[in-house]
Amino acid sequence: MADAVLRFEDREINLPVIEGSENEVGLDISRLAAETGLFTLDRGFGNTAESQSQVSFIDGAAGILRYRGYPIEQLAEHASFLEVAYLLLYGSLPTKSALASFEDSVTRHTLLREDMKKLFEAFPHEAHPMQILASATSALATYYPDALDPRNPEAVDLSMHRLLAKVPTMIAWLYKYRAHQPYMYPRNDLDYSANFLHMVFSIPAEPYTPDPVVAAALNVLLILHADHGQNCSATAVRLVGSGDANLFSSVSAGIHALSGPLHGGANQEVLDMLEEMAAGEGDVSSYIARAKDRNDPFRLMGFGHRIYKNFDPRARIIKQAATDVLAKLRIDDPLLDIAQELEATALSDDYFIERKLYPNVDFYSGIIYRALGFPTDMFTVLFALGRLPGWMAQWKELKEDPKTRIYRPQQVYSGETERAYQPPS
Numbered sequence: 001m002a003d004a005v006l007r008f009e010d011r012e013i014n015l016p017v018i019e020g021s022e023n024e025v026g027l028d029i030s031r032l033a034a035e036t037g038l039f040t041l042d043r044g045f046g047n048t049a050e051s052q053s054q055v056s057f058i059d060g061a062a063g064i065l066r067y068r069g070y071p072i073e074q075l076a077e078h079a080s081f082l083e084v085a086y087l088l089l090y091g092s093l094p095t096k097s098a099l100a101s102f103e104d105s106v107t108r109h110t111l112l113r114e115d116m117k118k119l120f121e122a123f124p125h126e127a128h129p130m131q132i133l134a135s136a137t138s139a140l141a142t143y144y145p146d147a148l149d150p151r152n153p154e155a156v157d158l159s160m161h162r163l164l165a166k167v168p169t170m171i172a173w174l175y176k177y178r179a180h181q182p183y184m185y186p187r188n189d190l191d192y193s194a195n196f197l198h199m200v201f202s203i204p205a206e207p208y209t210p211d212p213v214v215a216a217a218l219n220v221l222l223i224l225h226a227d228h229g230q231n232c233s234a235t236a237v238r239l240v241g242s243g244d245a246n247l248f249s250s251v252s253a254g255i256h257a258l259s260g261p262l263h264g265g266a267n268q269e270v271l272d273m274l275e276e277m278a279a280g281e282g283d284v285s286s287y288i289a290r291a292k293d294r295n296d297p298f299r300l301m302g303f304g305h306r307i308y309k310n311f312d313p314r315a316r317i318i319k320q321a322a323t324d325v326l327a328k329l330r331i332d333d334p335l336l337d338i339a340q341e342l343e344a345t346a347l348s349d350d351y352f353i354e355r356k357l358y359p360n361v362d363f364y365s366g367i368i369y370r371a372l373g374f375p376t377d378m379f380t381v382l383f384a385l386g387r388l389p390g391w392m393a394q395w396k397e398l399k400e401d402p403k404t405r406i407y408r409p410q411q412v413y414s415g416e417t418e419r420a421y422q423p424p425s
């Protein structure tokens with residue numbers, strides 16, 4: 001394709017056209033500042049790609065999400081979370097033997113160092129799980145300094161396997177600490193989801209068998225959250241990684257980014273909102289009215305997305321899974337009915353139709369997490385566990401790309417021009 005031409009004052013600037021493998025077309029402005037002194041302003045990066053990525057593809061208008069080319073619907077139906085993690089990290093689905101050795105390697109690292117318990121215990125019991133998880137993830141770098149070099153592929157592999165293995169144990173232990181219960185050690189005879197449920201929900205005094213319906217639902221939820229292109233937290237991971245920080249520090253930054261209510265923190269907010277509705281603090285229409293009111297900062301949580309201007313395909317799968325899981329577990333949750341009424345009301349309202357605001361991944365996920373027995377403030381750490389392979393795949397891609405440069409955006413300086421210092425008068 002011929003270059004695009006930008007006209008500015010009396011200059012014509014050629015901008016190479018760049019095409020993605022799904023026929024996406026962009027203008028490459030990488031040399032703009034160096035060659036012309038001009039730069040671009042793009043609030044929230046809505047128009048800017050920093051990298052060429054092969055991890056996941058999203059068509060927001062058509063409601064399509066694929067990991068490494070595989071439709072999310074197929075992966076959610078057929079794959080295990082570790083299989084998807086392998087796919088994201090290494091680019092192709094594993095053979096049986098590759099999957100077995102990957103599972104074996106991850107399973108061997110599930111224990112935490114005993115002295116890490118003191119780290120959890122340094123937090124107040126009421127600390128938010130996302131804050132503890134981010135700190136504990138960052139702290140892992142101090143326990144495993146042997147594999148921090150971001151340019152050593154064996155060290156990166158070891159750190160990735162350690163993170164996949166230890167984050168579930170850290171989440172379970174922070175849960176136990178907050179619940180004043182004994183820590184439960186991992187059981188390596190169980191699969192990833194079942195072992196996680198065991199560490200969270202079992203107690204030493206009684207036998208515990210993870211419910212296969214619950215484990216299967218968790219497996220699907222983890223897969224649906226596993227990657228989502230250059231979202232806020234993946235960008236945070238890449239940004240920190242671009243300065244050559246180690247994987248643990250970079251992932252910790254991603255956890256912090258995810259904690260915000262406009263991002264992963266929305267799943268907790270959705271449940272709080274549905275509970276308020278159930279408690280009778282306003283009917284569905286009054287919440288819709290508030291969401292539409294420009295003078296009210298309230299937003300309908302779990303609705304809207306920067307990229308999806310159609311149904312978020314993950315929300316579609318989760319909605320069906322919520323109905324199935326509740327039926328299988330024989331749970332009649334009034335919040336599911338309220339959520340469905342809210343969705344139907346919003347989708348027939350001009351405000352939401354004009355702005356193409358549809359339910360996103362966070363809208364129904366909380367209803368399942370609740371049915372599986374997790375308290376509301378644990379929802380976002382479950383999102384983080386699911387997103388972990390995606391963050392690491394994005395970080396690995398960044399480190400392996402010879403074109404990577406440290407992330408260092410321009411700014412439009414709009415402060416004071418030069419002025420002389422005056423001593424205090």
Ligand code: CMC
Binds near residue numbers: 265266
């Ligand atoms: N409720 C009411 N109005 C909304 C909502 C909402 N949830 N989302 C967007 N809008 C309106 C917004 O006020 C704006 O209206 P106008 O054009 O009149 O000013 C228009 O829609 C476009 O919104 P925007 O803020 O420019 O869109 P954005 O791409 O910057 O923000 C978003 C995307 C996800 C932050 C936003 O839709 C939102 O705040 N949603 C609620 C929080 C949420 O559910 N977050 C989870 C996102 S999906 C999973 C994840 O990333 O973790």
